[in-house]
Amino acid sequence: xEYLLLGVLAPIILNLIHLxxxxxxxxxxxxxxGVGFSALGFISKTAGMVFLTWFGVxxxxxxxxxxVPLLSFFWFITHIFEAFxxxxxxxxxxx
Numbered sequence: 001x002e003y004l005l006l007g008v009l010a011p012i013i014l015n016l017i018h019l020x021x022x023x024x025x026x027x028x029x030x031x032x033x034g035v036g037f038s039a040l041g042f043i044s045k046t047a048g049m050v051f052l053t054w055f056g057v058x059x060x061x062x063x064x065x066x067x068v069p070l071l072s073f074f075w076f077i078t079h080i081f082e083a084f085x086x087x088x089x090x091x092x093x094x095x
């Protein structure tokens with residue numbers, strides 16, 4: 001159950017929050033600020049990934065051979081989805 005919560009749901013929820021904030025900033029402030037937030041989001045996403053890795057491996061004591069690949073996979077997949085959604089929203093704004 002911990003693997004599902006921390007390895008699958010946590011990165012999805014964190015990237016959905018980031019996506020919502022990014023879309024809000026892009027729609028209210030413009031594409032330039034949206035791109036800026038995405039660039040700064042790299043730092044916050046890295047901090048989130050490091051925290052989730054530490055929390056899962058050291059604090060909850062999950063098996064890192066299972067947990068880290070699971071966390072990395074879902075983090076990467078949601079990151080790709082976020083990029084396509086933000087890119088589509090930016091293109092739609094200028095049509």
